[in-house]
Amino acid sequence: MSNNKIPMRRCVGCMTSKPKKELVRLVAADGRPRVDSAGKANGRGVYLCADVECLEKALKRNALTRGLSLSGLDGETKDIIRSEFAGNL
Ligand SMILES: [Zn+2]
Structure with missing residues (x-):
């Protein structure tokens, strides 16, 4: 990849790397995954x-x-x- 200015994350569903802003972030809260719609929740996140x-x-x-x-x-x-x-979505 030549453009390394765009933060990339890997989707845990299809395992494709995409620009972070195109992905939906999920974090753990109350013992279950929750959509982090603002993208700012603390803690460990996964992307889809x-x-x-x-x-x-x-x-x-x-x-x-x-x-x-x-x-x-x-x-x-x-x-x-x-x-x-x-x-x-
Ligand atoms: Zn995907």
């Missing part, structure tokens, strides 16, 4: 493309729990994340 398919890929490979050091996500929690994520 603004694409529900990348969220699904990340859920399937447990990339959110691993990246955010969470123990696991039940179905209800996953649905909350799905709607939160979709609401931020």
Whole structure:
């Protein structure tokens, strides 16, 4: 990559690196991933493309729990994340 001025982050769903501002940041709060819509929440974050398919890929490979050091996500929690994520696209 020639342009190293743009901060790049890797999507934990499709594993593609993209400019940080094109990605959605998620952080751990209250024991579950939450969309950090302002991009300013403290702590460890993971990034996803603004694409529900990348969220699904990340859920399937447990990339959110691993990246955010969470123990696991039940179905209800996953649905909350799905709607939160979709609401931020
Ligand atoms: Zn992606």
